[in-house]
Amino acid sequence: MYGITFNGKHSLKDMGLYVESKTINAPSKKKITDSVPFMHGFYDFSTVGSNGEQVYDTRTITVTLRIIAYSMEELHTVYSQALEWLMDSGKQKLQFDFMPDFYFTSEVQDAPDWDKFLKYGLLTVDFVCDPFKYSNSYMGDDIWDTFNFLTDYTQYTNTFEINETGPGTTVVMYNNGRLITPVINVSVDNMRLNFEGKTYYLTKGDNKLWGMKLKNGENVLHFYNALGTVKILFRWESL
Known part of the structure; x- marks a missing residue:
């Protein structure tokens, strides 16, 4: 038996509900099309x-939870507690026990079906989720237990020393997920970044640069103009 973690609680450990079945649907592409008379297609x-980046709609994850109750009173109590757990919040992290390295950002918009819960002890929940799943750890975190030999990279991302104000320092970052805008934390003002032919001006603290996205695979970032340290933080995203 396994469970899910949502809204800060584990379904089995905290609520007594274990996962009977699940359906993790893929998101659909968002399409904007138009045609004119007499044209093909x-x-x-x-x-x-x-x-140029493909955008996606939300995805739905359907989870059926089961309880073994010994009385009608217990069934009513658990159903009421489950409603508060599932419905009394906005978007929250949804994580499956069998998928410890990723989570979904989800919300329950419609109340689970009471009739099925009453008759069979089953609670069917539809989670409306963002299209991508997100890694629990930041890229480069040294967490060996969740390392994926098919997709992950071993790399250092914690702190880079920018030692020269003239030539600067080149940093190579690998992204094993989709296009992502990282948080770039610098220790001083007036740091500059050159990435794919564009110059970005960084201020002390966290910088999230509009339009600057790390592509899948190798990314070359060049920091210059100030002495200091740089941290590059991002979680990778996957369908």
Whole structure:
């Protein structure tokens, strides 16, 4: 038996509900199309505003939870507690026991079916989720137990010393997920970053740069103009 963690509680350990079944649906592409008379097919504008990046709609994850209750009173009590746990919040982390390295950002919008719970001890819950799942750890964290030999990279991301104000320091970052905007933390003002031909001006503290995204695979970042330290923080995303 295994459970899920949602809204700060574990279904089995805290609520007495274990996962009977699950369906993790894939998200659909967001398509923006138009056609004109006498043309074959249609024009696809889906990636015009996203600079060529495919965008996706939400995904639905359906989980059926089961309880073994010994009385009708217990059944009513658990159902009421489950409603508060599932419904009394906005978006929360949803994590499955069998998938310890990733979580979904989810919300329960519709109350689970009471009739099925009453008759069979089953609670069917629809989680409306962001399209991607997110890694629990930051890229480069040294967590050997969740290392995936098919997709992960071993790399150092904690603190880079920028020792020269002239030539600066080149940092190579690997991203094993989708396009992602990292948080770049610098220790001083007036640090500059050159990435793929564009110059970004960094201020002391956390910087999240609009339009600057790390692609899948190798990314070369060049820091210069100030002495200090740089940290690059991001969680990878996956369908």
